[in-house]
Amino acid sequence: MAAKRVTMKDVARASGVSASTVSFVLNDAPGQTIPDATRERVRRAAAELGYVPHGLARALREGSSRIVVLNVARLPRDGVALAGFIGGLSDELAEHGHTLLVRYRDAPDDADPVLAAISPRAVLDLDRVYFDDEPELADGGWVDGLAAHTAVQLRHLVGAGHRSIAFALRGDERLSRLGALRFDYARDAAAEAGLPALVPVAVGHPAAAHDRDALAALLAEHPEITAVAGVDDEAAMRVLAAARALGLAVPDRLAVIGFDETPFAELAEPPLTTVRIDTAAFGRRAARELLGLPAATDDRGSASLAATVIRRESA
Amino acid sequence: MAAKRVTMKDVARASGVSASTVSFVLNDAPGQTIPDATRERVRRAAAELGYVPHGLARALREGSSRIVVLNVARLPRDGVALAGFIGGLSDELAEHGHTLLVRYRDAPDDADPVLAAISPRAVLDLDRVYFDDEPELADGGWVDGLAAHTAVQLRHLVGAGHRSIAFALRGDERLSRLGALRFDYARDAAAEAGLPALVPVAVGHPAAAHDRDALAALLAEHPEITAVAGVDDEAAMRVLAAARALGLAVPDRLAVIGFDETPFAELAEPPLTTVRIDTAAFGRRAARELLGLPAATDDRGSASLAATVIRRESA
DNA sequence: CTCGATCACTAAATCGAATTAGTAGGAGAG
DNA sequence: CTCTCCTACTAATTCGATTTAGTGATCGAG
Known part of the structure; x- marks a missing residue:
């Protein structure tokens, strides 16, 4: 300067x-x-x-700039899901002459005077979508959003014959809201399939033996449970580790399925079955919506918004 | 608007x-x-x-805004290391009335006219630090930067008696530059300890049996190797999985240590020993440098910039 | 010949802030 | 009385872009 x-x-x-x-x-x-x-x-x-x-002068005169801001705030920050979403969003925006900037501040309120400084073309507030609004209205819901992907996860277990299923949540503060949403969706999907009520189990507590004890308690109270769906791959892998500690055969005694396909899933023992979502495709769709562009018409669109089960050995 | x-x-x-x-x-x-x-x-x-x-008008008049941009570009995006760094950077900047915005565009060149729109107070170009510049001059080097953390990893194996060590790299494109740097530092640290030349092994190839075959070939050619340091936890866990497939006892036949402590490390079989870096502290330090503030003088500073070995069962 | 349309530009205003360069009035000292 | 300094403000300009509202000249149709 x-x-x-x-x-x-x-x-x-x-x-x-x-x-x-x-x-x-x-x-x-x-x-x-x-x-x-x-x-x-x-x-x-x-x-x-x-x-x-000088973009500032242009933006001042035009009333907005060519910046799009993604507000992540209270959501999980370190997973492949967000990285993929950001990649797709950023690439699509760039194709239309806009720059994505991501804001990680832990403030749910986006009336930030400093943010107002750049007069963004749009703000995509993921925090608000998943904390304040009804996500099903914004993210594709039971059609192709988080609810639909949760249903795919549950249906895989149902399709494998499981009639009594638990849902593994974990204690990460940033995951609490998404976890609650996922549990609600899974419960609804189980009810839809005529299954008994979904049972929650919490893993990931810092105490060394917690996961093992939690799983043992779950199965003592619900011996009919034969499968666990994890809120994400980490939760599922914690169930795997607990099952191993309890000497439970996976998937014979207990089947386990993850969600959001981390690279670690295939390294688990046994290799973890999980659900893959092409979050980059969601990012691209979000970008087009933000810019007021019509939905992409190529085949890539709806196919890649659906979740895919990655079959390995755990379920 | x-x-x-x-x-x-x-x-x-x-x-x-x-x-x-x-x-x-x-x-x-x-x-x-x-x-x-x-x-x-x-x-x-x-x-x-x-x-x-209206920040735009203010910035136009003053010549700059209260935004700081972190340019990630070609670096890995989905790990705990970056998430921690961003958290620390964002928090420290916020304490001084600035907002961090992260740019993920895959362009190494930051002469972006759209970015110029917001006249950022500063741009922290991690891409340039690790791709174009000499990182040891920017990130703390052998004092408390990536080189020093690599030395801590190597020294743990040396301290456990290992005299012939391999270094596991993996094929992720975004990790290639950092991997090369890490290998260079590890090689230097091994030489410093009077060890024979460090041997590279590549894991993470998509082919199902690749990791097992690569590890088998490594040990066939270098039967004296008793330990592997991973470029990150994922590489280390791939070595663990390959060792298991080859029936190698860990850590007795082969010790394995990771880097950057993901939550999955403790879920490995056996639980992975790794190196923890408080990347949030690096973020806070970077923020102070960007704003031209003096280094923080509390005890938290230098202690938390050092790497810590998290001892588990793999090494 | 007149009028309307078109071409090829222009000066001025606008966006909303910070800064520069004042000005009128009052008070106090010499 | 005169001069200097201080108080309490103000109008105008600046930052650099885009947009508004023209203007002079030329051409063609009626």
């Missing part, structure tokens, strides 16, 4: 027209009658001077 | 002074002779109207 900035005035001077004309040429503004020779002269001057528009 | 914005002119009108006076009051500008009663009147009007400064 220290060097003298090339402004539109410099380009105007160099090309012998006014700054207004420079703006019309560089923005290809409709309704202007500027001959090609003049346009070419302006473009050359801009290139030679290395002119870069 | 649809609602009528309250501007400084509105506050001026409501408090009966000029917009200049409003600016002087709200910014506590030095060298102005404004009585307290007038100041109070202006502040009350601003509060009642819900005035929020």
Whole structure:
């Protein structure tokens, strides 16, 4: 920011027209009658001077900038799901000349004066979607959203013959809201399949033997349970470790399925069956919605929004 | 952005002074002779109207904004290390009235005109630090940076009596640069300990039996190798899985140590020994440097920048 | 010849903030 | 009385872009 900035005035001077004309040429503004020779002269001057528009001034005048902000706030930050979503969102926005910036501040309130500084074109508030709003209305719900993916997970166990299922949650604060949502959806999917009520089990407590004890208590109280669906792969792998500690055969005595396919799933003992979601596709869809573009019409669209069961040995 | 914005002119009108006076009051500008009663009147009007400064206009006038941008670009995006770093960076910046925004675009070049739109106070280009610059000069190097943490990993194996060590890399494109750096540092640390040359082994290839075959080939060629240091926990856990497939006793025949402590490390069979780095502390330090603040003087500083070995059963 | 449309531009205003360069009035010292 | 300093403000400008509202000249149709 220290060097003298090339402004539109410099380009105007160099090309012998006014700054207004420079703006019309560089923005290809409709309704202007500027001959090609003049346009070419302006473009050359801009290139030679290395002119870069001052986005602040543009945004101030236009009323918004070409930035899209993703507000993650209280949601889990370190998983493959979010990374994929960000990748898809960022790539699609970039294809339309916008830049994605991700905000991780632990504040649910997005009336942030500093954020207002950049007048983003749009703010995608994942925090609000999953904490304040009804996610089923925003993320595809039972069609192709989190609810639908949860149903795929449950249906895999039902399809394998399981009639009594537990749902493994874990204590990560950032996962509590999503975990509660996932449990609700799983409970509904179980009810839909005519199954008895889904039973929750909490894993991931810091105490060394907690997971083993929790699983033992679960099966003592519900010996009819033959399968566990994990809120995510980590929860499922904790159930695997507890099952191993209890000497339970997986999947014969207890089947286990994860969710969100981390690279660690295949390294588990036994390798973990899980549910893969193409979160990048969700990111791309979200980008198009934010920009007011029509949904992508290629085949890639709806197929990749559906969850896929990655079959391994645990369920 | 649809609602009528309250501007400084509105506050001026409501408090009966000029917009200049409003600016002087709200910014506590030095060298102005404004009585307290007038100041109070202006502040009350601003509060009642819900005035929020238009950051774009402020930034345009001042020449920069209160945004700090972290450019991740080609680096790994989904690990606990980055999440921790972002958390620390974001929190420290917030304490000083700045907002962190993270840019994930896969472009190494940060001369992005759209990014210029927000005139960030600073840009922390992790991509450049680890791809273009000499990281040891920027991240603490052999004192408390990645090189020092790598040395801690190696020294743990040396301390356990290992004299011939392999280094497990994995094929993730985003990890290639960091992996190469880590291998270089590990090789130097091994040389420093008077050990024979460190031997690389690549894991994580998609082919199902690849890791097992790679480990078998490594030990066939180097039967003297008794330990493996992983570029990260995932690589280490792949070595564990391959060792299991080959019927190798861990840590008796082969000791394995990871890096960056994922939650999955303790779920491995056997539980993985790894190296923990408090990346949030690095984030906080980076924030202070970006803002030109002196280093934090509390005890928390240097202690938490050091790597810690988390001892479990694999090494 | 007159009038309307078109071409090829332009000056001025706007966006909303901070800063610069004042000005009128009052008080105190010489 | 005059001069200097201080108080309590103000109008205008600046930042750099886009947009609004033109203007002079030319051409073609009636």
